[in-house]
Amino acid sequence: MNVVWLILISVSIVFAIFTGNLEAFTKSIFEGAKSAVEISLYLLGIVSVWMGITRILEDSGLIYRIAHLFRPLISRLFKNIPGDHPSITAITLNVLANLFGLGNAATPLGIKAMQELDALNEEKGTVTPEMMTFIVINTASLQLIPFSVIGILASYGHRNPAAVVLPVLIATAISAMTALLLLAVFRKVFR
Amino acid sequence: MIGHVEYLSLLIIPLFILFTVLYGTFKKVRVYDSFVAGAKQGPAIILNIFPYLLTIFVAIKGFQASGAFDYVRNAFSSVFAFLDIPIEAFSMAITKPLSGSASTALFADIVQTTGPDSMATQMSAVIMGSAETTFYVLAVYLGAVGIRKTRYLVPVCLLADVVGIFVAVSVARWFF
Numbered sequence: 001m002n003v004v005w006l007i008l009i010s011v012s013i014v015f016a017i018f019t020g021n022l023e024a025f026t027k028s029i030f031e032g033a034k035s036a037v038e039i040s041l042y043l044l045g046i047v048s049v050w051m052g053i054t055r056i057l058e059d060s061g062l063i064y065r066i067a068h069l070f071r072p073l074i075s076r077l078f079k080n081i082p083g084d085h086p087s088i089t090a091i092t093l094n095v096l097a098n099l100f101g102l103g104n105a106a107t108p109l110g111i112k113a114m115q116e117l118d119a120l121n122e123e124k125g126t127v128t129p130e131m132m133t134f135i136v137i138n139t140a141s142l143q144l145i146p147f148s149v150i151g152i153l154a155s156y157g158h159r160n161p162a163a164v165v166l167p168v169l170i171a172t173a174i175s176a177m178t179a180l181l182l183l184a185v186f187r188k189v190f191r
Numbered sequence: 192m193i194g195h196v197e198y199l200s201l202l203i204i205p206l207f208i209l210f211t212v213l214y215g216t217f218k219k220v221r222v223y224d225s226f227v228a229g230a231k232q233g234p235a236i237i238l239n240i241f242p243y244l245l246t247i248f249v250a251i252k253g254f255q256a257s258g259a260f261d262y263v264r265n266a267f268s269s270v271f272a273f274l275d276i277p278i279e280a281f282s283m284a285i286t287k288p289l290s291g292s293a294s295t296a297l298f299a300d301i302v303q304t305t306g307p308d309s310m311a312t313q314m315s316a317v318i319m320g321s322a323e324t325t326f327y328v329l330a331v332y333l334g335a336v337g338i339r340k341t342r343y344l345v346p347v348c349l350l351a352d353v354v355g356i357f358v359a360v361s362v363a364r365w366f367f
Binding site for chain 2: 009029031035039048052057111125143152153159178182187
């Protein structure tokens with residue numbers, strides 16, 4: 001991330017100087033800061049709501065029951081999660097929320113999953129293989145129906161906006177599997 | 192079919208909350224106090240995420256505003272023209288990992304300028320639906336638990352994004 005950030009920032013500044021976009025660049029920094037604040041405030045609301053709901057799941061023990069139910073499925077991808085660990089529930093709920101396009105639930109539940117996975121982390125501050133698998137799944141955009149895409153297509157008078165569903169699903173599935181494969185290869189190479 | 196999934200999507204969260212609350216009450220949990228105790232964690236989590244989000248957003252917005260983004264797009268345009276991939280689809284492919292709102296705006300623009308049934312629109316639609324805002328996901332999820340050493344995660348995600356573009360383009364061409 002260090003390298004990526006360094007490249008983005010320094011290349012941008014060099015370009016801004018040579019193309020005379022200095023004013024726009026400086027303005028954009030404060031715009032970026034502003035949208036970080038706005039998105040954080042939005043996240044504050046939905047994350048707190050889902051932390052409230054998941055606390056009830058924890059206090060009632062339902063989180064372990066759900067984990068027990070989905071362990072056979074989840075443990076195929078996440079090998080080092082012990083027993084009916086709460087992270088299984090958080091991962092399951094996050095994947096379900098993603099599948100149904102419930103962005104407002106998927107991100108908070110994903111954060112919850114990361115917290116639970118971090119509880120298993122013996123080397124705090126360093127990403128674990130389970131976290132990497134989880135993040136790669138989340139960057140693959142698993143979704144049964146891409147509602148926002150269909151919405152935009154429909155609003156501009158596409159003949160059959162729903163025709164996009166199958167190709168998106170196939171593309172997502174192939175990319176997700178490739179991403180997991182890439183992760184497995186890197187894992188082998190970097191021990 | 193789509194209508195059914197859409198209805199199920201609307202139903203799923205309310206039903207889940209209802210079930211959670213009823214099950215909790217059945218297990219003698221004081222659900223109100225429980226919810227409050229959980230919600231109390233929210234601000235601390237966001238305080239962890241905020242600096243990561245800010246740092247990455249500043250870099251991305253700066254990259255777009257400085258003209259560097261346009262330069263990269265133009266530099267690659269001839270390559271993509273050679274592969275017979277519309278430049279609009281390529282713009283989409285490099286915008287989506289950086290910013291969700293920018294890619295939505297770009298997609299609407301592509302549909303409007305090239306027409307709703309053009310190849311550029313179809314390809315962009317598949318990319319839009321199958322790619323994710325990688326940098327945002329990384330900032331939020333890693334920030335939430337304060338991960339500083341990401342090992343090979345970032346290269347894997349970026350490489351997967353590149354592969355994803357070609358998968359989306361091929362699938363779109365195969366279908367439309």
